[in-house]
Amino acid sequence: MDGNLNMIGYGLAAIGPGVGIGLIFAAYISGVARQPEAQSRLQAIAILGFALAEALAIIGIALAFVL
Amino acid sequence: MSSLAMAVRAEEFNAPGPSNFDLPGFFDSGFTKPMALLILAAIIVFAFFFLSIRRGSLVPGKLQFAGESAYGMVRNGLARDIIGGHDFRPFVPYLVTMFFFILVNNLFGSFPFIQFPTFSRASMAYALAGVSWVLYNWVGIRRHGLGGYLKLQTVPAGVQVFMLPLLVPLEFFSNILVRPVTLALRLFANMFAGHLLAILFATGGLYLIREVGGIGYIAGPLAWVLAIAITFLELLVQFLQAYVFTLLNAMYLQGALAEEH
Numbered sequence A: 001m002d003g004n005l006n007m008i009g010y011g012l013a014a015i016g017p018g019v020g021i022g023l024i025f026a027a028y029i030s031g032v033a034r035q036p037e038a039q040s041r042l043q044a045i046a047i048l049g050f051a052l053a054e055a056l057a058i059i060g061i062a063l064a065f066v067l
Numbered sequence B: 001m002s003s004l005a006m007a008v009r010a011e012e013f014n015a016p017g018p019s020n021f022d023l024p025g026f027f028d029s030g031f032t033k034p035m036a037l038l039i040l041a042a043i044i045v046f047a048f049f050f051l052s053i054r055r056g057s058l059v060p061g062k063l064q065f066a067g068e069s070a071y072g073m074v075r076n077g078l079a080r081d082i083i084g085g086h087d088f089r090p091f092v093p094y095l096v097t098m099f100f101f102i103l104v105n106n107l108f109g110s111f112p113f114i115q116f117p118t119f120s121r122a123s124m125a126y127a128l129a130g131v132s133w134v135l136y137n138w139v140g141i142r143r144h145g146l147g148g149y150l151k152l153q154t155v156p157a158g159v160q161v162f163m164l165p166l167l168v169p170l171e172f173f174s175n176i177l178v179r180p181v182t183l184a185l186r187l188f189a190n191m192f193a194g195h196l197l198a199i200l201f202a203t204g205g206l207y208l209i210r211e212v213g214g215i216g217y218i219a220g221p222l223a224w225v226l227a228i229a230i231t232f233l234e235l236l237v238q239f240l241q242a243y244v245f246t247l248l249n250a251m252y253l254q255g256a257l258a259e260e261h
Helices: A005-013 A015-034 A036-066 B002-009 B033-054 B062-083 B089-107 B122-154 B161-212 B216-257
Strands: none
Touching: A005 A015, A005 A036, A015 A036, A036 B062, A036 B161, A036 B216, B033 B062, B033 B089, B062 B089, B062 B216, B089 B122, B089 B216, B122 B161, B122 B216, B161 B216
8 A cells, every 4th residue: 555645744734624614614504593594695605615615625635646 | 447456456455546537438549438428418418408398388397397496596596696686697508507517427426337427537627617717707808898807806995005016916816817727626626536435435345355354344345335325425515516616607707797896
């Protein structure tokens, strides 16, 4: 079984976006719990925030393969 | 396919990697499985919408109802809510087509006997993001003129003048150059990673049963159960990524069409 340090580095780098995505959906869930009728508006915002936080993880995986 | 079998047959377990996605062409031609799947997806999307509106009636049948609610979901939930009331109409066909084309291509990743998400090949995702890049820049330039559009995209509102030399290159880099790359990589990396995980559990389970024995007879089937669970988790991710790709397309179009602030 072979591998290199890039993969360990990527694993560490993915912690940040993981925490970020968790925070975004935690805020989304509590927002919907407080005001269920706002769900449709909050959903687009939550998914946008999710996509932006995920972009960091994606840049990470690209660099893990490239470097 | 043969590299998959070899990974399992070797004495030591070779974890699957990016090479598992390099499928050979059919009959030694350059025509590969992802290309065939792209064409198949286009035919499926066309056939679904064509059949659902062929006999349009005021009281919709089952198929017409499915087609109309699928169209309405993208039209109202994405195009109208994000691009806004008076500009969204010309972009509805584009966004609906894009959403369902990506969705069908992603679902191929979990569909039995096909089981290959087309966008796990990066070039396919880059091509799609290129289409979106050309469209939103073209729409913005036509609306605002080249200079006005560049100003809209690169000069943030309400910033002191002495900060502009720092911010303008950054905004240009992020809004014009990096956007299509992250758009493509997001779709590609999600499809790639999900499929790789499924391959890992499937080949790992086979390796445990055939080569390890003993505890492998318990752990191997457990890995296969996980492979099935991952496939169902992938269904969620596949839908979400098609939605996110279309959502970001709509956001970029909205940003290009926005009034000067």
